[in-house]
Amino acid sequence: xxxxxxxxxxxxxxxxxTAILMAIALPLGWWLATTKARTRPLFEAITALPLVLPPxxxxxxxxxxxxxxxxxxxxWVSVTGQTLAFSFSxxxxxxxxxxxxxxxxxxxxxxxxxxxxxxxAARTLGASPRDAFLTVALPMARRGFLTGAVLSFAHTxxxxxxxxxxxGNIPGRTRVISIEIFNAVETLDYATAHVLSAWLLVMxxxxxxxxxxxxxxxxxxxx
Amino acid sequence: MGDELVFDVRLARRDGFAxxxxxxxxxAGITVISGPSGCGKTTLLRGLAGLERFDAGTVRFGDxxxxxxxxxxxxxxxxxxxxxQDAGLFPHLSVADNLAYGARRRDVTQYxxxxxxxxxxxxxxxxxPGLSGGEMRRVALGRALASDPAVLFLDEPLxxxxxxxxxxxxxxxxxxxxxxxxxxxxxxxxxxxxxALGDRVMGMEAGRLTGWAAASHWLMARVTHxxxxxxxxxxxxxxxxxxxxVSLPRIAEVGETVRLGFRAExxxxxxxxxxxxxxxxxxxxxxxxxxxxxxxDVFGQIMxxxxxxxHAIGAQVWLSVLEISPRPEASDSADSRR
Numbered sequence: 001x002x003x004x005x006x007x008x009x010x011x012x013x014x015x016x017x018t019a020i021l022m023a024i025a026l027p028l029g030w031w032l033a034t035t036k037a038r039t040r041p042l043f044e045a046i047t048a049l050p051l052v053l054p055p056x057x058x059x060x061x062x063x064x065x066x067x068x069x070x071x072x073x074x075x076w077v078s079v080t081g082q083t084l085a086f087s088f089s090x091x092x093x094x095x096x097x098x099x100x101x102x103x104x105x106x107x108x109x110x111x112x113x114x115x116x117x118x119x120x121a122a123r124t125l126g127a128s129p130r131d132a133f134l135t136v137a138l139p140m141a142r143r144g145f146l147t148g149a150v151l152s153f154a155h156t157x158x159x160x161x162x163x164x165x166x167x168g169n170i171p172g173r174t175r176v177i178s179i180e181i182f183n184a185v186e187t188l189d190y191a192t193a194h195v196l197s198a199w200l201l202v203m204x205x206x207x208x209x210x211x212x213x214x215x216x217x218x219x220x221x222x223x
Numbered sequence: 224m225g226d227e228l229v230f231d232v233r234l235a236r237r238d239g240f241a242x243x244x245x246x247x248x249x250x251a252g253i254t255v256i257s258g259p260s261g262c263g264k265t266t267l268l269r270g271l272a273g274l275e276r277f278d279a280g281t282v283r284f285g286d287x288x289x290x291x292x293x294x295x296x297x298x299x300x301x302x303x304x305x306x307x308q309d310a311g312l313f314p315h316l317s318v319a320d321n322l323a324y325g326a327r328r329r330d331v332t333q334y335x336x337x338x339x340x341x342x343x344x345x346x347x348x349x350x351x352p353g354l355s356g357g358e359m360r361r362v363a364l365g366r367a368l369a370s371d372p373a374v375l376f377l378d379e380p381l382x383x384x385x386x387x388x389x390x391x392x393x394x395x396x397x398x399x400x401x402x403x404x405x406x407x408x409x410x411x412x413x414x415x416x417x418x419a420l421g422d423r424v425m426g427m428e429a430g431r432l433t434g435w436a437a438a439s440h441w442l443m444a445r446v447t448h449x450x451x452x453x454x455x456x457x458x459x460x461x462x463x464x465x466x467x468x469v470s471l472p473r474i475a476e477v478g479e480t481v482r483l484g485f486r487a488e489x490x491x492x493x494x495x496x497x498x499x500x501x502x503x504x505x506x507x508x509x510x511x512x513x514x515x516x517x518x519x520d521v522f523g524q525i526m527x528x529x530x531x532x533x534h535a536i537g538a539q540v541w542l543s544v545l546e547i548s549p550r551p552e553a554s555d556s557a558d559s560r561r
Contacts, residue, residue: 117311120274121363124305125325125370135324139315208314 028109059165109143304372325370
């Protein structure tokens with residue numbers, strides 16, 4: 001049994017999920033870090049929910065949501081002609097929601113650490129709010145961006161429960177590494193399980209080492 | 224000339240703090256807003272700069288309306304140079320790029336004079352995180368001035384520095400403001416900073432302005448000698464036979480004018496010549512009648528009396544000064560042009 005389709009699928013899923021997540025986390029993290037709205041704790045709680053809920057619970061609700069006879073799932077079918085459940089698109093959607101806190105929280109923390117006087121100084125020096133965000137807040141928060149991206153990627157690579165719930169186990173389409181390992185062990189194919197597990201272990205270690213290395217380096221070297 | 228910053232504004236906070244102020248600040252020299260912590264002076268300055276929005280009222284700057292019922296100008300188009308308490312530098316940029324940030328957005332290409340007045344030349348290639356507290360304040364001031372502001376707002380720019388560092392930085396502020404020929408509004412609760420830098424002082428307490436306070440305790444002096452890190456300056460108008468010189472740190476060069484500012488508490492009047500004392504400056508003076516009010520006439524320079532006690536018009540007195548806060552003046556003439 002070849003392991004490459006699973007590895008390729010996993011990397012594709014993680015890369016796509018990370019790209020979508022960072023596009024969401026950038027404005028959402030900024031909003032959470034700067035808003036004075038009283039509803040902020042509610043939105044923070046919703047964002048953090050995937051940290052607390054068992055993946056099976058999250059996966060169960062997502063599966064319900066993705067059913068073709070549910071409003072959202074039905075809409076998806078009418079727009080794309082495909083069902084979300086048991087498809088790669090469904091995996092991406094589930095991964096985005098499941099890894100949301102890993103992208104948003106580092107960004108929120110990094111944006112919150114940008115002193116208000118730096119942003120205000122930019123404004124008095126002639127920068128529009130957008131200009132100040134792009135030239136002051138974003139560069140100052142770049143470590144949060146990197147951390148969020150790396151953690152999202154790594155977390156997506158490692159997810160199992162949610163994928164099993166919404167994706168099933170279709171080779172080449174939804175069968176990612178973690179599921180493949182589960183299958184291998186079930187069929188007593190320990191050789192395959194060993195190879196894939198070692199692969200995940202080494203990759204995760206490498207990713208985390210890179211993150212901690214840059215965090216220790218300080219911001220100045222990253223630009 | 225004749226331009227003013229005119230405002231009549233109100234602001235209420237949920238914690239019960241209320242601001243209700245109305246005044247016209249002349250746009251010349253350094254106007255100080257002085258008051259205890261929590262009186263609202265920083266809030267007022269931030270509102271005038273557009274960093275906060277007053278609940279109601281109007282703000283006019285010369286011919287431009289910054290806030291009214293119908294209008295609100297965002298800070299980026301007010302051309303206010305703002306110097307923050309904590310400097311607010313951009314840590315991801317070098318000192319040179321910090322200075323260029325505002326200059327580039329306002330199409331200013333020449334600001335070498337400011338770099339020079341603030342001694343920033345050696346700092347330009349440095350990274351912000353390695354700067355000392357005093358260096359950061361100088362860069363923040365230079366960054367605000369390099370953007371060619373129409374007015375400079377300083378919010379306790381020396382807070383959090385030790386005494387020696389403050390003494391060192393005050394002349395820089397005076398020189399840079401004089402060099403850039405920009406009117407300034409300076410918020411502080413430090414009497415030393417008022418004496419050294421203020422051309423006029425507006426008092427503030429509990430969210431209200433308490434009126435202009437007498438602040439003109441100063442004499443102009445001309446630098447006559449310079450050696451090493453010190454200079455000697457003679458009070459302008461003093462006849463040759465009278466010793467009216469003071470030693471100062473080197474804040475100006477020979478031939479230039481410095482302003483010697485005094486805190487009222489550091490001034491002493493005596494009716495007889497006091498002889499040798501600890502005073503830094505000791506000069507004869509006359510209690511003169513200026514528009515019906517007693518003032519102090521020192522070699523033709525008129526200044527406010529240190530305190531309001533009874534003083535006979537025409538009396539000959541001696542002025543002793545125990546502490547001097549010097550400020551460099553603009554190189555060609557002492558008055559302000561925009």
